[in-house]
Amino acid sequence: MLSVVEYRRALHRIPELDDRLPETCAYVHSALASFELEAFSPIPSSVCAYLDAGKPETVAFRADMDALPIEEATGLAFSSGNAGAMHACGHDGNTAMALALAEYAAAHREALPRNVLFLFQPSEETTGGAERLCGTGILEQHHTARVFAMHLWPKLELGKIWSRPGPIMARSNEVTVTLTGKSVHIGRASEGIDALAAGAEYLLRAYAMAGALPGEEPVVLRFGKMVSGRVRNAVSGETRLEGSLRTFRDETQALCRRELERIGREIASETGCGAEVHLSQGYPAVWNHEELYETVRSGLGEHAPLLLAAPTLTAEDFSFYQRRVPGLFFLLGVGDTPELHSPEFCFDDEAVLPRGVEFLKRLLLLE
Numbered sequence: 001m002l003s004v005v006e007y008r009r010a011l012h013r014i015p016e017l018d019d020r021l022p023e024t025c026a027y028v029h030s031a032l033a034s035f036e037l038e039a040f041s042p043i044p045s046s047v048c049a050y051l052d053a054g055k056p057e058t059v060a061f062r063a064d065m066d067a068l069p070i071e072e073a074t075g076l077a078f079s080s081g082n083a084g085a086m087h088a089c090g091h092d093g094n095t096a097m098a099l100a101l102a103e104y105a106a107a108h109r110e111a112l113p114r115n116v117l118f119l120f121q122p123s124e125e126t127t128g129g130a131e132r133l134c135g136t137g138i139l140e141q142h143h144t145a146r147v148f149a150m151h152l153w154p155k156l157e158l159g160k161i162w163s164r165p166g167p168i169m170a171r172s173n174e175v176t177v178t179l180t181g182k183s184v185h186i187g188r189a190s191e192g193i194d195a196l197a198a199g200a201e202y203l204l205r206a207y208a209m210a211g212a213l214p215g216e217e218p219v220v221l222r223f224g225k226m227v228s229g230r231v232r233n234a235v236s237g238e239t240r241l242e243g244s245l246r247t248f249r250d251e252t253q254a255l256c257r258r259e260l261e262r263i264g265r266e267i268a269s270e271t272g273c274g275a276e277v278h279l280s281q282g283y284p285a286v287w288n289h290e291e292l293y294e295t296v297r298s299g300l301g302e303h304a305p306l307l308l309a310a311p312t313l314t315a316e317d318f319s320f321y322q323r324r325v326p327g328l329f330f331l332l333g334v335g336d337t338p339e340l341h342s343p344e345f346c347f348d349d350e351a352v353l354p355r356g357v358e359f360l361k362r363l364l365l366l367e
Helices: 004-012 022-034 091-107 129-135 186-191 195-211 250-271 290-303 349-365
Strands: 047-051 058-064 115-121 144-153 161-163 166-169 171-180 220-228 238-247 274-279 286-288 327-333
Touching: 004 022, 004 091, 004 349, 022 047, 022 091, 022 115, 047 091, 058 091, 058 349, 091 115, 091 144, 091 349, 115 129, 144 349, 161 349, 166 327, 171 195, 171 220, 171 250, 195 220, 195 238, 195 250, 238 250, 250 274, 286 290, 286 327, 290 327, 290 349, 327 349
Parallel strands: 058 115, 058 144, 144 327
Antiparallel strands: 047 115, 161 327, 166 286, 171 238, 171 274, 220 238
16 A cells, blocks of 8 residues: 555646546546445546445545646656646645545444545536535435545644634635726717726725625635726727635625625716626635534544634635535645645645644544
8 A cells, every 4th residue: 555645746746627637536546446445426527435334424525636727846756747737736635645544444444433435526626526526415325424624734834733613714706897888089088988997996996895894704805807998099998807705604795796786886877888797606615613623622632623813715615515514624734835826836745644644534533
């Protein structure tokens, strides 16, 4: 059998994107077969395995397998062998730890307090493979009572596990605003409808709205891209704003949506521009089940995760599992490394991954 570091380095060499993961799935299938665990694929490019320990309920562990469309610049001896793709978010480490845990579970079947379901999913970085996998009913079919996942995290102390009850990652919605005016030569500007001025006014009002929202949980609205007009000496006929909204509660997200749409109607009425405001579905907030968190905290004692002071404003599709069964998301510190999604992202896998596996084993055996 291979070590968790060997699993990680093998996976790091074969990064694949979205739900096109033939090499990765084949590798995971092969590893599970070596533990005498039968794998199946409820959705394309997923690999799942169920270990029946003869118990009435099941614990599930999620790992994400997809990589990012980034050209690797780490110089590692086991760098990506697939041009234009890289495990720059640590999913190779997440998957490696789940494989090591599966190997341990298969070897200790008689000691397990629950059946175990392993969920290796595609498309966490893009279209939300978790939602599609949950849609198959796999959690309910296997009587899943709790679900766990862990993610490598820069800037947190190396090898330490962190979490918190309640919100830990934000809900994410992409926001696209299109304002349509009338383009004319600036010599006849009074005959036009200035979509650039309308876009600038929309931006200012949207930021003011987000900044004035009440509540203890943070809300972030930022537009990173604004495209308008064609030439300098013509009134702009169209402005397009592209941004992102991060919230935690559904009601806050719904309020922001209504306000963004209201601002669009106001701008249209005041300027004569057409206004279209669109928010993507996005991922729900990752919200750790408070009662399960307390069960883990008290049950693990000195090995319990450290308390994360505040939620992060990044997003994760693990939230779809949590909407079906109680679930907890953990962060595994990798120390002072380059940021996630960086072409230089790398970490000390020999120091980090075995500690992550030991923590997962404790979750596995927790009553």
